[in-house]
Amino acid sequence: MGLLSRKDSKLILDPLADDNPITIQVLGICSALAITAQLKASIVMAVSVLFVLGAGNVVISLIRNIIPSKIRIIVQLTVVAALVIIVDQVLKAFSYQLSKELGAFIGLIITNCIIMGRFEAFALGNGPWRSFLDGIGNALGYGVILIIVGFFRELLGSGTLLGFKVLGDPIAKTGLYSIGYENNGFMLLAPMALIVVGVIIWVQRTRNKALIED
Amino acid sequence: MENRTDKNSYTILFAIGMVLIVGALLAFVASSLKPNIAENKRIEKQQNILYAMGVNENEEGSANFISTDKVADEFTKYITKQVVITNGTQSEENSEAYLIDVKKEQSKAKSGGERRLPLFIGEKEGKTYYIAPIRGKGLWDAVWAYVAMDKNMVVQGAYFDHQGETAGLGANIKERFFMDDFIGEHLLDASGNFVGINISKSNADPLNKDKTDNEVDAIAGATITGDGVSAMLRSDLKLYVPYFKTLKN
Numbered sequence: 090m091g092l093l094s095r096k097d098s099k100l101i102l103d104p105l106a107d108d109n110p111i112t113i114q115v116l117g118i119c120s121a122l123a124i125t126a127q128l129k130a131s132i133v134m135a136v137s138v139l140f141v142l143g144a145g146n147v148v149i150s151l152i153r154n155i156i157p158s159k160i161r162i163i164v165q166l167t168v169v170a171a172l173v174i175i176v177d178q179v180l181k182a183f184s185y186q187l188s189k190e191l192g193a194f195i196g197l198i199i200t201n202c203i204i205m206g207r208f209e210a211f212a213l214g215n216g217p218w219r220s221f222l223d224g225i226g227n228a229l230g231y232g233v234i235l236i237i238v239g240f241f242r243e244l245l246g247s248g249t250l251l252g253f254k255v256l257g258d259p260i261a262k263t264g265l266y267s268i269g270y271e272n273n274g275f276m277l278l279a280p281m282a283l284i285v286v287g288v289i290i291w292v293q294r295t296r297n298k299a300l301i302e303d
Numbered sequence: 304m305e306n307r308t309d310k311n312s313y314t315i316l317f318a319i320g321m322v323l324i325v326g327a328l329l330a331f332v333a334s335s336l337k338p339n340i341a342e343n344k345r346i347e348k349q350q351n352i353l354y355a356m357g358v359n360e361n362e363e364g365s366a367n368f369i370s371t372d373k374v375a376d377e378f379t380k381y382i383t384k385q386v387v388i389t390n391g392t393q394s395e396e397n398s399e400a401y402l403i404d405v406k407k408e409q410s411k412a413k414s415g416g417e418r419r420l421p422l423f424i425g426e427k428e429g430k431t432y433y434i435a436p437i438r439g440k441g442l443w444d445a446v447w448a449y450v451a452m453d454k455n456m457v458v459q460g461a462y463f464d465h466q467g468e469t470a471g472l473g474a475n476i477k478e479r480f481f482m483d484d485f486i487g488e489h490l491l492d493a494s495g496n497f498v499g500i501n502i503s504k505s506n507a508d509p510l511n512k513d514k515t516d517n518e519v520d521a522i523a524g525a526t527i528t529g530d531g532v533s534a535m536l537r538s539d540l541k542l543y544v545p546y547f548k549t550l551k552n
Binding site for chain 2: 123124126127130154155156157158159160163164167168171174175178179181182183185189194242243246247252274277278
């Protein structure tokens with residue numbers, strides 16, 4: 090990467106694969122279970138987390154030297170909550186239908202362990218630019234997993250992708266349903282998200298043996 | 304040596320400063336976006352009412368409202384009268400009945416006050432629709448609906464919505480396959496008593512051919528949302544029964 094130094098580009102690239110917040114650090118699992126029944130919800134959640142984590146990391150990094158250590162968790166929580174409320178209000182004002190479809194999910198960002206984790210582990214000890222890159226990298230790593238899980242759950246659970254019928258019968262009686270395929274309703278339930286995440290973890294560790302702990 | 308930021312006085316001052324700054328920022332964002340949000344909500348209510356009486360842009364299995372730029376004109380075209388019912392049967396016209404907050408009216412009734420019941424009367428292709436807004440509880444948060452009926456309380460269309468039901472499960476109450484099941488269903492039994500419509504898991508008529516069984520098929524995995532919808536239909540639509548009796552007479 091020409092624009093970024095090797096050290097900086099690692100901040101973006103590592104969380105995408107070998108230091109992924111979901112599959113390696115096992116953070117942010119709750120939202121990966123809750124919201125991935127549809128691909129669209131996964132994408133908007135990923136974009137919202139990208140904004141909240143990117144901006145939040147910068148804010149925490151800028152004020153890191155003046156935060157009283159006794160209340161630092163409360164300060165971090167206040168920053169996340171404020172950013173999440175701003176995202177929610179902006180969506181309500183300019184993309185009302187989308188905000189309605191995602192209402193509960195946007196609020197769920199506050200409970201996302203990755204955000205508090207990055208504030209605590211990185212932004213409190215690094216400058217704003219590196220914190221921004223770290224936030225973006227981790228949000229992308231989280232988003233990639235969310236989108237993969239959302240893709241499989243919506244495809245196999247509802248036979249659609251982003252609401253479009255993929256496995257259905259675009260032309261009557263030509264789709265998979267005509268040969269006896271049925272949507273797997275189990276894919277829409279939260280336990281299946283955990284199984285899909287488990288499969289991703291399995292594939293990732295099979296490909297890279299260094300990730301396997303003794 | 305104790306750091307400056309470890310002092311109690313500093314911590315308290317920091318906390319006060321943070322609350323003031325964040326509070327002011329959020330208040331500024333909320334107040335500057337308030338007109339847009341209020342306008343979006345107003346448009347949505349009109350879209351919901353029109354959807355229930357079949358004025359929409361549905362294609363195949365998808366549920367689509369009429370577009371926001373057309374909604375004001377279509378609303379005045381199709382909704383001929385808006386009334387507010389008090390005391391069960393007394394009704395008065397109110398051109399902004401659609402702005403009545405059903406949630407506030409419900410809590411007014413709970414604290415012993417009188418609940419105002421808005422009802423929207425629409426005409427389409429020579430047919431009269433009576434559309435009632437109702438509200439109840441789902442699994443996580445509120446659920447609400449606009450139910451269009453004829454004067455015999457047979458459902459002509461419905462729009463369901465929710466605050467935070469689970470995507471892919473309870474949230475499916477706003478999908479067409481569920482909402483369309485209500486069309487033609489009777490809210491009264493054969494002898495004219497109010498029964499409501501039950502969202503049934505043990506429905507003997509999953510294809511919903513029998514419109515007089517007061518049942519529609521439940522959504523798998525959304526039992527509590529379904530129960531909430533049944534309860535909402537029963538408790539809120541029942542309040543309109545005296546008014547519909549006056550229509551028949």
